[in-house]
Amino acid sequence: MLQDILLENSKEGIKQLYGVTIDNIEIQQTRKEFEGDFTLVLFPLLKYIKANPQEIGEKLGAYLKERTPIVGYNVVKGFLNLTIMDSYFLSIFNSILSQKDYGKIPVTADAPAVIVEYSSPNTNKPLHLGHIRNNLLGFSMAKILEATGKKVYKTQIINDRGIHICKSMLAWQLFGNGETPQSTGIKGDKFVGKYYVLFDKAYKEQVAELVSQGKSKEEAERQAPIFQQAQQMLRRWEKGDAQILALWKQMNQWVYDGFEVTYHNLGVSFDRNYYESETYLLGKDIVQKGLESGVFYRKEDGSVWIDLTEEGLDEKLVLRSDGTSVYITQDLGTATKRIEDDFPNITGMIYTVGNEQDYHFKVLFLILQKLGYSWAKNLYHLSYGMVELPNGKMKSREGTVVDADDLMQEMVSVAQGLSQELGKLEGYTEQQKQELYHIIGLGALKYYILKVDPKKKIAFNPEESIDFQGNTGPFIQYTYARIRSIMRKGIYEISPVYIPLHSKEKQLIKLLMIFPEVIQNAATTYNPALIANYVYDLVKEFNSFYQNLSILGEEDFLKRALRYHLSSKVGEVIATGFDLLGIQVPERM
Structure with a gap:
């Protein structure tokens, strides 16, 4: 990379000019208000060089101009701003232009492999808004890691056993009258979740009745008949009671069928499922x-x-x-089974779990290291903050949690309303319209969540997320569709040649140059937000380029070809960046 060339020559120049070796030299892109392309920060050098920043900058600038593709430099308040030859930027752009899947590293047969675990739902209720953030983070990290040349296995562990499952089962026995998802037309996971809510309602009524009879709240909670029945059911399950196991399998299958619909609509997938009922004795x-x-x-x-x-x-x-066993016992067993039995070529694993489990994973990873597992040092907890709505935290158990399916449908409906309001759907079939609403609505949801650093909590606002202006998914999708429209109007097979660059053209090339580095940084910091915000910056820069320069209307053929190819590559990088976030881009919008 150009920055590496400048960095190495700067180190050598300082050694030649001042006789000292300095490793911590900082070179960054020049801020827009100053002249130049890259800036070397001079202040840290003063600890090693007895000279003023102006003198150091002038001498080092002259040294670099003789040995690197620099055509000019200036020193401003302790910063050495370097201007690079247009021809050098064009040669870099031609290299970028020729690369298919630019920014990605191909996965080879001997590539290091990693497991990414996410979702991990309970089979007593449907997926909710918190699960959406979990799934989007895990799925995106899997794609980002794969883009850095790693083999990635996507897994989930499904919590399909325990007292919470028995509560839904018992409530169905007591109140269900034999109804099924098929007979009611209710999606399987929501059907079972309905009975979890009914259990909780009946339980609270019984507790209140016992308290009114003089029991303490703690006694009432333990002695409530429906709770004791659920505990008895759990004991029967653990002993292998055939009738209870049959009901458990049936109700869990209803939930799995429901989950599959949600995962499909959300656009996430898994390579392997694990079930707590099969792993709880491990360890x-x-x-x-x-x-x-x-x-x-x-x-x-x-x-x-x-x-x-x-x-x-x-x-x-x-x-x-x-x-x-306790949970940590099971996690010890599951980790070793996956890494040593199921995927023996694995070098590490990422657990996508909310930040309320931070302490648990510190303990788990430390125990595995103490037990001597070499791969334990490569375990990572992708911890993330809560998702809240503008009116406060979500509530569970009472049935007031924000349902994932309902939220996705709401996003599609909002996208439909806005798209119809803009009135740019002439020539679309009804199927094409519905596909576009889905792409825009889900894109808005995913981008709004993934543009935020995982460690921060999110206040999710559906209306704000789907705005066609600002740092939103639809704004970026609209820019991509604009670029595709340009591509359909002209084809220029000639490669860009060495002509003077406009500052807008140069700025786009500089942003394209750093895309592979952004992917690597997102992988090493486990932060898809770096990709999201890079794509937004690229789109902002392209829109400035589009508004200030003519593309297909440019009279000079060579400039027109360059701007066409620049637009094309920007479109490709937008599509790649959004694909790494699990977001689709529309050809028209």
């Missing part, structure tokens, strides 16, 4: 090995623990006194 052997090696210790009551106080954490239970 006990690992605990035994840890006991033998001294990583764990047993207390007098028979429970097994690990002491992490020296690492700034606390003591952690890994096996109860009755020999039953």
Whole structure:
């Protein structure tokens, strides 16, 4: 890269001019209000060089001008601004233009592999807005990592067992009268979720009744008949009761069928599913090995623990006194099964889980490292903040949570209304219109969520997300459609030749140059927002270019060809960037 050339020559120049070796030299793109393309920050050099910034800048600028593609330089308040030859930018652009899938590294047969886990739903309720952020982050990170040359396996672990599942099952037995998703026309996951809400309603009524009879709230919650029935059902499930297992399988299948519809509409997928009912017993052997090696210790009551106080954490239970597993036990077993049995070529794994589990994953990763697993140092918790609505936090259990399907449909409906209002759908068939509404609505939703750093919480505003102006998905999609319209009007097979560049043309080339670096940074920091905001910056710059310069109307054939190819490559990079976010771009809009 050009910045690397400037960096190496700057180091050598400082060594030649002042006899010192400096490694921490900072070179960045020049701010728009100053003349130049790249800027070398001079202030950090003053610790090593006894001279004023103006003198250092003048000497170093002259040195670089003789040895690099620099045609001019200026020193402003401790910054050395460097202007690069137009011909050099054009040669870089021609190289970019010739690259298919520019910015991506092909995945080879011997490429390092990584698992990305996301979604991890419960089978007692449908997916909600929080799941949408989880799925979008996990799916996007999988695509970004793949773009850096890694093999990626997308997985989810489905929480299909436990007392919460039994609550839905029991409520269906008590109140369902044999109805099914098919007989009611209700989507499977919503059908089962309805009974989870009904259980909670009946439970609260029974608790209130017991409290009115003089029981304490804690006693009432334990003694409520419906809760005790659910506990009995769980015990029967754990003992393998055939009738309970049959009902459990049937109701879970209803949920899986519903989830598949949601995942399809959201545009995410998985390479492999894991089920807690198949993994909850894993990990006990690992605990035994840890006991033998001294990583764990047993207390007098028979429970097994690990002491992490020296690492700034606390003591952690890994096996109860009755020999039953806790969540961390299961996670230890699942991690080793996936990485050593199912995907033996894996070098690391990313868990996409909300920030309320930050402590859990610190403990999990530390235990795995202490147990001696070499891959444990390559585990990462992609922690993300809550998603809230403008009127506050979402509520669960009472059935007032923001349903993922309903939200997606609302986004499509809003897109439909705005598109019809703009009145640019002449010649579209009804099917084409519906496809466009889906692309715009889902694009708005995904971009609004992914443009935010994962660690930050989001206040999601559907109307704000679908605005056709500003930092939104539809604004970027509209620019892409504009570029595709330009492409349909002219074809220029000639490659751009060495002609003087307009500042708008040069700025677009500079932005295109850094796209591969942006992908790498997004992968190493696990942050799709870097891609989203880069694409927005590129679109803003293109729109400025479009408004200030004629493209197909330019009289000079060579300039017209250059601007055509620039527009074409910008369109390709927008499409690639949005694809890495799991967002579609429309040919027309």
